[in-house]
Amino acid sequence: MIVPLKRLKMEGILDSGFATINMQMHYENTTLDKTFECTFEFPVESELAVTKLIAEIGDKVIEAKIKNKEEAKEQYDDAIAGGKAAVYATREPKQNEKDEAITVLIGNLLPGKTATINIQMMRQLKITGSAYELMIPQYCFPVYK
DSSP states (O other): OOOOEEEEEEEEEEETTEEEEEEEEEEEOOOSSOOEEEEEEEEEOTTOEEEEEEEEETTEEEEOOOOOHHHHHHHHHHHHHTTOOEEEEEEEEOTTSSSEEEEEEEEEEOTTOEEEEEEEEEEEOEEETTEEEOOOOGGGSOOOO
16 A cells, blocks of 8 residues: 655745755555555755755654664664664665665554655755756656546
């Protein structure tokens, strides 16, 4: 089962040639009896720096810290095995592309619980002509069929 994105909120601050972008994604496990490990992946440009990642799972707040990849994955797996909610995030190049992707795992999202991912990113703005240019990636907008 897919845990659907319920809400997406983006805010940006443009200041002195830099953009700070705050993105908040809200998910909810609407089942009555299933616990999920959720995987959220989204592409980011290689020039974009992630400056903060905070996950709110139910009433628990988890702030990401940069760690050795193997150590972080081991701590995540141990927390999941112990029945605790946990978050693991990586940033890696996408296959055959110049851009990268951020993958966020949320383990043990219990029935009826919500998860909110708060990501803060920063980038230097490009100058086109005599104006700053900020492109909003297409994946930030819902697709209607």
